[in-house]
Amino acid sequence: MVATEFELAGEFEDGLEEAVELELLLPSRETRTSALSRCPSDRPNTVRGFKRYSSATNLLPPSQWRKLAVIAGEIGRSQTGPAPVVRVMLVGHADLDPVRESREPGFMLRKSQQRAEAIVSDLRRRVGQSVAARITWVPTGRGATALAVPHPRTETERECNRRVDIFLARRHLGDRHSCGAPVYPARSPAQFEAALSPSRESEIHARRRAIQPRLSLFQESTSTIDRNHFNCGAARWASHISAFMNPNAPSCPLRVGPTPYSTGKDIIRAIDEAYQCLSQRRLEIIHIFSHSGYYGLFGPSGQIGGLYRAQTDNPDRPNGGRTVTDIPTNQLANNVIFVLHGCNTANIEPPHGGDNLCRVLFLHLRGSLDNPRVFGHFNTGCASRDDSWREYSNASPNGTRTRRSLSPIYRALPDARGHRCCTRRP
Secondary structure (H helix, E strand, C coil), X not given: CECCCCCCCCCCCCCCCCCCCECCCCCHHHHCCCCCCCCCCCCCCEEECCCCCCCCHHHCCXXXXXXXXXXXXXXXXXXXXXXXXXXXXXXXXXXCCHHHHHHCCCHHHHHHHHHHHHHHHHHHHHHCHHHHCCCEEEEEECCCCCCCCCCCCCHHHHHHHCEEEEEEEECCCCECCHHHCCCCCCCCHHHHHHCCCHHHHHHHHHHHCCCCCEEXXXXXXXXXXXXXXXXXXXXXXXXXXXCECCCCCCCCCCCECCXXXXXXXXXXXXXXXXXXXXXXXCEEEEEEECCEECCEECCCCCCCCCEECCHHHCCCHHHXXXXXXXXXXXXXXXXXXXXXXXXXXXXXXXXCCCCCHHHHHHHHHHCCCCCCEEEEECCCCCCCCCCCEEEECCCCCCCCEEECCCCCCCCCCCCXXXXXXXXXXX
């Protein structure tokens, strides 16, 4: 059995299976690697062997075709079971080609994206139109930032770099929507506040007059339904904790609410401007609702414009990509709390071995602050749920402490109808 990694750009309902293990019984003669090759062992969720500058799936070796057939079969069969596949994320990779990149900047990133999109087209054809329409397909490209063979010497090794990793995520049938997103259209933060229970309205208005040094950020996802979901969680919690909405120095309009972000640079700017607008009061709590993986909070495209563990994750700095070391600790309280609501930011499973975003963020904060705490999910799930947390703190520096709930640090809040952002059937 080969366990697949699930670093999805999406969050699912409470109780979601964190991963799907694909038992692909491929003939050993098809998956063995040449004794002379330095390629890693072939994996059932990695399609590799693209020809140079090509994204054509019909030119792949037969062993790779069979993988696509097995994966398509798994997707199709799951639709009639108790945990259907609802999202397929495909991460394309390119081989290093500095000469072509110098002539055509962004060439490797585009080529890796094209390979992911080609696999999407192949899988959609295999599963059929009716099944494909139920799935959220997320093709992304990482260029040559994660080479399987760092210094290839042969064409076989270069083909190992030209690959697409395929990740599946399921949900239980009790989850009404993929990613737990509400069915109603995107709403403004003011509309979200208006939808809260009338019994809490006076409390919210009182807190508007005493904005706290706190932020509740959400990703401006290009998907409306995902953006709405992140906005939903961030808006309700911002009202509950009196978080500063859209701090903007020097005008500094004082409003309670959520703050959108698109890039890691936006996150750091929001921290800085809230600090300036609150007369240099250090921030106490920061919540972030977003797509994410063990290595970072995702950005607007290509997954390299967000906030990441380190420079080795190749953030796209010209377009807003940043690392946790860019976060200004002198603007944070000594006991600051970060709560990361996306998928897998606290995942300690191989290959990351505990060196995940939450732990690296905690170590950065602990270098300057007395008692920081960082909380994240160790699995895939809805970004507004309150379960499956891992804690990084002085008492749990390596994430040994896990929690079912973070209440009162966080809990999922209902609207006036009793609906939470992570909706479930009764």
